[in-house]
Amino acid sequence: MGTYVPNTQAQKDAMLSVIGVKSVQDFYAGVPQEMLVDSLALPEGLSELEVRQKVTAMSSRNRVYGTVLRGAGAYRHFIPAAVKSVVSREELVTAYTPYQAEISQGILQSIFEYQTMICALTGMEVSNASVYDGATAAAEALAMCRDRKRSRAYVSACTDPQVIETMRTYCFGSGMALEVLPEKDGRTDLESLKSIAADTACVYIQQPNYYGNMEDAKAIGEAVHAAGAKYIMGCNPIALAVMETPAACGADVAVGEAQPLGLDIAFGGPYLGYMAATKAMFRKLPGRIVGQTHDVDGNTGYVLTLTAREQHIRREKASSNICSNQALCAFTAGVYMTAMGAEGLRQAAVLSMSKAHYFAGELKKTGLKRVHDGEYFHEFVTECTDAEKVLRALDAQNILGGLPLGDNKILWCVTELVSKNEIDRAVSVIKEAC
Amino acid sequence: MKLIFEKGAPGQHLTLMPACDVPEVALSQSRTEPLELPHVSETELTRHYTALAKRVHGVNDGFYPLGSCTMKYNPKINEDMAALPGFSQIHPLQPVETVQGCLEVYAEAEKLLCEITGMDGMTFQPAAGAHGEFTGLLLIKAYHTHRNDTARTKIIVPDSAHGTNPASAVMAGYTVVNIPSGKDGCVDVEALRAAVGPDTAGLMLTNPNTVGIFDKNILEITKIVHEAGGLCYYDGANLNAVMGIVRPGDMGFDVIHLNLHKTFSTPHGGGGPGAGSVGCKEILKPFLPGPVVAEKDGGWQLVQPEHSIGRVKNFYGNFAVVVRALTYILTIGREGIPEAAQNAVLNANYMMKKLSEKYTMAYESPCMHEFVMTLQDLHDETGVSAMDIAKGLLDHGIHPPTMYFPLIVHEALMIEPTETESQETMDEVCDVFLELWDLAHTGPQILHNAPTKTPVRRLDEVGAARNPVLKYTKA
Numbered sequence: 001m002g003t004y005v006p007n008t009q010a011q012k013d014a015m016l017s018v019i020g021v022k023s024v025q026d027f028y029a030g031v032p033q034e035m036l037v038d039s040l041a042l043p044e045g046l047s048e049l050e051v052r053q054k055v056t057a058m059s060s061r062n063r064v065y066g067t068v069l070r071g072a073g074a075y076r077h078f079i080p081a082a083v084k085s086v087v088s089r090e091e092l093v094t095a096y097t098p099y100q101a102e103i104s105q106g107i108l109q110s111i112f113e114y115q116t117m118i119c120a121l122t123g124m125e126v127s128n129a130s131v132y133d134g135a136t137a138a139a140e141a142l143a144m145c146r147d148r149k150r151s152r153a154y155v156s157a158c159t160d161p162q163v164i165e166t167m168r169t170y171c172f173g174s175g176m177a178l179e180v181l182p183e184k185d186g187r188t189d190l191e192s193l194k195s196i197a198a199d200t201a202c203v204y205i206q207q208p209n210y211y212g213n214m215e216d217a218k219a220i221g222e223a224v225h226a227a228g229a230k231y232i233m234g235c236n237p238i239a240l241a242v243m244e245t246p247a248a249c250g251a252d253v254a255v256g257e258a259q260p261l262g263l264d265i266a267f268g269g270p271y272l273g274y275m276a277a278t279k280a281m282f283r284k285l286p287g288r289i290v291g292q293t294h295d296v297d298g299n300t301g302y303v304l305t306l307t308a309r310e311q312h313i314r315r316e317k318a319s320s321n322i323c324s325n326q327a328l329c330a331f332t333a334g335v336y337m338t339a340m341g342a343e344g345l346r347q348a349a350v351l352s353m354s355k356a357h358y359f360a361g362e363l364k365k366t367g368l369k370r371v372h373d374g375e376y377f378h379e380f381v382t383e384c385t386d387a388e389k390v391l392r393a394l395d396a397q398n399i400l401g402g403l404p405l406g407d408n409k410i411l412w413c414v415t416e417l418v419s420k421n422e423i424d425r426a427v428s429v430i431k432e433a434c
Numbered sequence: 435m436k437l438i439f440e441k442g443a444p445g446q447h448l449t450l451m452p453a454c455d456v457p458e459v460a461l462s463q464s465r466t467e468p469l470e471l472p473h474v475s476e477t478e479l480t481r482h483y484t485a486l487a488k489r490v491h492g493v494n495d496g497f498y499p500l501g502s503c504t505m506k507y508n509p510k511i512n513e514d515m516a517a518l519p520g521f522s523q524i525h526p527l528q529p530v531e532t533v534q535g536c537l538e539v540y541a542e543a544e545k546l547l548c549e550i551t552g553m554d555g556m557t558f559q560p561a562a563g564a565h566g567e568f569t570g571l572l573l574i575k576a577y578h579t580h581r582n583d584t585a586r587t588k589i590i591v592p593d594s595a596h597g598t599n600p601a602s603a604v605m606a607g608y609t610v611v612n613i614p615s616g617k618d619g620c621v622d623v624e625a626l627r628a629a630v631g632p633d634t635a636g637l638m639l640t641n642p643n644t645v646g647i648f649d650k651n652i653l654e655i656t657k658i659v660h661e662a663g664g665l666c667y668y669d670g671a672n673l674n675a676v677m678g679i680v681r682p683g684d685m686g687f688d689v690i691h692l693n694l695h696k697t698f699s700t701p702h703g704g705g706g707p708g709a710g711s712v713g714c715k716e717i718l719k720p721f722l723p724g725p726v727v728a729e730k731d732g733g734w735q736l737v738q739p740e741h742s743i744g745r746v747k748n749f750y751g752n753f754a755v756v757v758r759a760l761t762y763i764l765t766i767g768r769e770g771i772p773e774a775a776q777n778a779v780l781n782a783n784y785m786m787k788k789l790s791e792k793y794t795m796a797y798e799s800p801c802m803h804e805f806v807m808t809l810q811d812l813h814d815e816t817g818v819s820a821m822d823i824a825k826g827l828l829d830h831g832i833h834p835p836t837m838y839f840p841l842i843v844h845e846a847l848m849i850e851p852t853e854t855e856s857q858e859t860m861d862e863v864c865d866v867f868l869e870l871w872d873l874a875h876t877g878p879q880i881l882h883n884a885p886t887k888t889p890v891r892r893l894d895e896v897g898a899a900r901n902p903v904l905k906y907t908k909a
Binding site for chain 1: 490647676685766777
C-alpha cells in the first residue's frame with residue numbers, strides 16, 4: 001500500500017516512549033469503545049504505478065473531442081504555455097490562505113494584481129480576491145444588494161439556467177424573493193422592467209446573455225436605477241475586451257465566470273467567480289480582499305484587509321460565510337491576462353466573435369437559421385428540423401456540436417481555438433446530415 | 435517588489451494569437467475605455483511570477499503546523515492525475531455516454547468517502563468547507579420544511595466553533611444559539627439540554643473539537659438533539675484525527691462536510707480551490723443538490739434527487755480536486771486511512787509533550803491531531819505575545835501555528851503537525867519553539883521586532899483597513 005507517513009516503526013516507538021504511552025490506541029481511550037471501527041470496507045492501498053494505471057483508465061472512458069462547438073457556461077480557449085508553467089510552482093500550489101503576510105507576499109501581491117486587472121476589465125472600482133464560480137458570484141451579488149426595505153431580486157430569463165438555479169438555492173436559504181424577468185426574442189423584455197416591485201433590491205442580467213445575444217445593457221441599467229434598485233451585470237470576461245464595460249452601462253456590481261481566463265474546462269471545475277463593485281458598494285463585497293500597505297521599515301507590502309466584514313471576525317453578523325476561495329484560479333487568471341495583454345485579449349475576443357459569425361453565416365446556407373435577430377458575441381441559437389441528427393452526425397466526426405436546447409434549437413459557441421478549416425468541415429458534415 | 439504593471443513597456447508582448455482567417459466583425463456598442471493590462475515579454479512574465487512564487491511559503495518550503503487546516507503533504511501523483519487530458523479537456527455538458535470516466539470518479543469517490551464517514555449519499559458540488567456547511571444546513575432546512583415542521587428556526591453552535599459555522603447558519607436563514615463549552619473544551623451537556631427545544635433545527639459540531647479533544651459524550655449529545663427533533667451537522671475540519679478509527683455517522687451525525695483539501699491531501703493553492711463535499715444519511719438524500727451520479731443499465735447517469743434543494747454551484751463541483759482526493763484514497767487504501775489518523779495524533783502528542791517542557795497547554799493531554807497552547811502567562815511575564823512567537827518562527831523558516839483561535843483560549847497558538855512530518859523535522863521545530871521561549875525572557879525586544887529575515891517585516895494592517903488601497907493606480 002502507498003503511504004505518506006515518513007516515520008519508521010522504530011521512530012514511532014521512540015516517540016511513544018517520549019510521550020509515555022504504550023501504543024497509539026491509548027490516544028483514543030476517550031472514544032466510546034463500541035464506536036471504534038474494525039476495518040473499513042475499502043480496497044487495499046496501491047503502489048503509485050497501479051494507481052496511475054487505474055485512474056488513467058478512468059480518464060480514458062471519457063471522450064476528448066477534436067473540435068468543440070459548445071460553450072453554455074464553459075469555454076475552451078487557448079491557454080499560453082507560460083501560464084501552465086508558472087502556475088504549477090509548488091510554493092503557490094501548496095500554500096494555505098495568506099494569514100502570515102510576511103511569508104505570503106507572493107500570493108498577496110498576485111491577488112492585488114488580479115484585483116487591479118478585474119477592475120481594468122470591468123471598469124469597476126473595487127474587486128474581491130475571488131469566489132467559487134460565476135454562479136455563486138451571482139448569488140452572492142444578490143445578497144450584497146439586500147437591505148431592510150428591499151429584499152426582492154429579479155433575474156433575466158436570458159441568464160444561464162444554472163446561475164438562476166444557484167440563485168434560487170441561495171434565496172431559499174436567505175429568504176430573499178427571486179423573480180424572473182421574461183424573455184422577448186432572445187433578450188430581456190425591457191417592458192417588464194417598468195412594473196418591478198417597490199421592494200426590489202436588485203436586477204441581474206447576463207451580458208452577452210445565455211443565448212449569446214447582446215442586451216441593451218445601458219437601457220436596462222437606466223430602468224433599474226429609475227426603480228431605485230441596484231444593477232448587477234454578469235459578464236463574460238473575454239467579451240469585456242471588446243464590449244461596453246459594466247461600469248459604462250451603470251452597473252453597481254459586476255460578476256462573472258472567469259474560467260475563460262486561462263482555466264481548463266475540466267468537467268466543470270475548479271472555475272473562478274469574479275466580483276467587482278462601485279466604491280459605494282465595496283464594503284458589502286464578500287470574501288477576501290487584499291490591500292496595499294507598508295511594513296515597519298516603510299517597504300511596500302500587501303495584506304488581507306477589511307476583514308471586519310468576514311466570518312472569522314463577525315461570525316453570525318458576517319456579510320457571507322466564504323473562507324476558502326479560488327486563489328490559485330485567480331492567480332492563473334492574472335497570469336493569463338498578463339500573457340495576453342490588452343491586445344491579445346482583444347484578439348481572442350475578435351477571433352471568437354468573427355469565427356462565430358462566419359459559422360452562423362455558413363450554417364444559414366445549410367438551412368440552420370438563427371432564431372434571434374440582432375447582435376451577438378461568440379454564441380448563437382439556430383433551429384432546424386432535426387437537431388439530434390445534426391449533433392449525431394458531428395459526433396461521428398469527433399466534433400462536439402452545440403448544446404441542444406429542446407424544440408430542435410441548438411446553442412453554438414466558437415472560440416479562437418476553432419480554425420476556419422474545422423468550421424468548414426463541421427458545416428459540410430451538417431450539410432450532408434440535413 | 436515592483437508590480438507587474440510597473441514592468442515592461444507598451445508594445446512588449448507575447449505572440450499568441452494567429453491572424454484572423456475569416457472576415458472580422460465588431461460590436462456596434464463597443465468598449466470605449468482603454469484596457470489597462472500589463473505589457474511584458476515572456477521573459478519578464480516568467481521572472482515576475484517566479485519571483486512572486488519565491489515570496490511564498492508552501493508545505494514544500496518547510497514545516498506548516500497551521501492548526502485546523504491540516505497542511506499535510508500534497509502528493510505529486512495527484513497533480514498528474516488531475517492534469518490528464520481525459521479529465522482536463524472534458525466539457526461539463528458533453529453527452530453523458532462520453533463522460534463515463536468523470537462520473538465514475540464521482541461515483542467511486544462517493545462510495546469510498548461514504549464508507550469512511552458512515553454516510554449514505556454525497557454531493558460534490560460545494561467548493562469549500564464553508565460552502566459545504568451552507569449546503570448541509572439547507573438539507574436540514576429542506577428536511578424540516580418538507581415535514582411542515584416550520585417552527586425550527588435555530589441552529590445551536592458551541593462557542594469554540596469556527597466562524598464559518600454561525601455565518602453559514604445565518605445564510606441558511608437560521609438564528610444562531612451559541613452555547614458555552616465546558617472547562618475541557620467539550621460541549622456542556624447541560625447547557626445543550628437547556629438550549630434544545632421545538633425551535634431547534636439542528637446542532638453544528640466538530641469532533642474532535644477545535645481544541646483537539648474528542649468529545650466523549652458525543653452519543654449523548656447527538657441523542658439530545660435528535661430527541662428534541664433536530665438534526666446533527668458534523669463539521670469535517672478535524673476528520674484527519676479519526677478517519678478509519680471512528681465514523682461521524684456512527685456518532686449520530688446526519689450530515690457532514692469534508693474538506694478534501696485538508697483531510698484528503700489536495701493542495702490549498704494559497705486559499706483555494708478546495709472541495710467541501712457533503713455527505714448525508716438516507717433521510718436527507720432526497721434533498722441533495724442535483725444532479726447526482728447514479729448507476730443505470732450498467733452505466734452512469736446524472737439524476738435529480740426527488741426533493742433537491744437545487745444547485746449550489748454551476749456544473750458538478752471542483753472536479754479536478756475530487757480526482758486528486760480519489761487518487762489519494764486509492765493510494766493509501768484501507769490500512770492507510772487509519773494509519774494517517776493515528777500518525778497525525780501521534781505526531782501532535784509528541785510535539786505537545788516536548789513543548790510542554792516550557793509552554794503552558796490550554797488543555798490536558800492526550801490531544802487528538804492538534805493541540806492548543808496558551809501564552810497568557812508568558813505574555814504576563816515577559817510581554818511577549820503569541821503573535822511575537824509566531825513572528826519569531828518566521829525567521830526560522832517555519833510557518834506559525836494558527837494564532838488567537840479558538841477564541842475561548844487567551845493568547846492561543848494551535849499546532850497541527852499532520853502525519854506527513856518526520857520525527858526529525860518535529861525535533862528541529864520543537865527546539866526552535868523552546869529557544870524562542872527562552873528568548874522571550876532574555877531578549878523580548880528581538881521577538882517584538884521579528885521577523886527580520888522575511889521579504890517584508892510586520893505590516894501596517896490598521897493603516898491598510900483605514901485607507902484602503904485595493905488596486906494599482908498609474909502614477
